[in-house]
Amino acid sequence: MMTELAEGPTHVGVRRSLAYWNQEFQRIHSPILRYGFSVVSVALALGVALALRGGSYYQFREVELPVLTVAIALTTWYAGAGPSVVAVLLSTACFVYFFAEPIYSFEISPRELPYFLIFVAWATLVASFSAVRRRIEDSLRQARDNLQAELEQRRLRENEIRKLNQELANRAAELEASNKELESFAYSVSHDLRAPLRHMVGYSELLQRQASSLLDDKSQRFMRTILDSAKRMGNLIDDLLAFSRIGRAETNKTAVDLQQLVREVVAEIGQDTKSRDIVWKIGALPVCYGDRSMLRLVVVNLVSNAVKFTRARGPAEIEIGCVDRNKEDVEVFVRDNGAGFDMQYVDKLFGVFQRLHLPEEFEGTGIGLATVQRIIHRHGGKVRGEGAVDQGATFYFSLPKAQDAVERTANAP
């Protein structure tokens, strides 16, 4: 809007007239010129006054007052305060010398005194008015200049904003494109990578079926290895796809009762671990705010990890509880007395496909904790792990409290 105005013809006219007045009122800078201006204008005024008084055809009365005050006004206007005082003093002197009785002397007769006073008062008044006017004019001009500068700056800023917006839009488009690409990539992986795997498994099984009587033990073992590897790769692909889906899926956030969720998960996992001696300790857990199915995945991952890594313990102890950290967040932990890990590798814990144990010690693809981290990050929380080799491990995740989250949503504009 503003820029359009600035480019319009009206504005060009305004600008030109502004430039004219700018020049007109440019103060004279050199002090010699300014005081010279003062002296010269008073002298000129005196000359004019004297010429008009000396027998002219026209009738001029008391001409010295207006003429001298004009000189004072002009001086004040163009030359400033100092020269203005000089002009007032000079004109007063001239007035006393040339026009007040007795003429051609610096004395003043008592009869002329009131008129002299009036002259002085008038001259001072004109000078001061002129000075005030000048000051106002100056500040106005300054204000106008500031305004203009601001306008210019705003125009620049606006351009910059527009440029940034454009960049942002480009970036969003790029991101969207790469996101689409990623999605179609995941799709291809899902579909095309799985098919050959299925064939590997299928034909190996068929071969095993067909030729099992002909194969010796070693060949049988090779066969089994092919099958296991293919299945393992299938699991890896599935896990990786599930992991990438978590990043893309929309979260459906509600109040989630963690206590209930954990009890459900423990009951489910307990079904598969009936043969093991596990002591479960479940502390009081709060209601928090999040996507239930995703949070369930977090709990399942952490609890099944705890179960897995306490395999060699009898009894295994698994504790699930929470630490009330502050008003906004709640931190939940899952603690076990299992294999633990070396804190030296703590940074690798949550990486995709990162494993701290050999596959023959503990099975797994190394995606579980990466999934946990991704889900918790999407909920605005944090994850961390603590542990020591053979001393067990504790995994923490923080989540916004339900009460707080509800308020936050309610207060949002």
Place this chain on the structure above:
Amino acid sequence: MTTLGRILIVEDDPNDVELTLTALTDYNLANEVVITRDGQQALDYLYCRGEYNTRSTDNPAVLLLDLKLPKVGGLEVLQQIKSDERLKMIPVVVLTSSHEEKDMMRSYSLGVNAYVVKPVDFHEFVNAVKELGVFWAVINEPPPGSVKK
């Protein structure tokens, strides 16, 4: 086994065709199986045109449909079938490698009768194909106008 419905399989991958047929043969379900290798051929079969213009006009008892197909894709075939008065009664089972929710949603919104993800494990795969074959070609009573033997 009293009657056996005809199964129309739409599958581009020859290995998948062989594995599926192996599974069906194991359970004596392979007698009435027709294989088409892309969406175009499947539609030609259903509309009795092209190479299939001489076949009897009965509909198959079930269609096992892969999604990723050359020429005409599986979802397009499904859409075509479900928008045709004469074909829309044919039970269609999507049998695919895709776990993608997008595909699942699209298939169901087009009116698919079942959606099965091909398991990587061979035993599970054989089992899934068998169950599908037994259910749709034997147990299920197909709509009128289907081939029965």
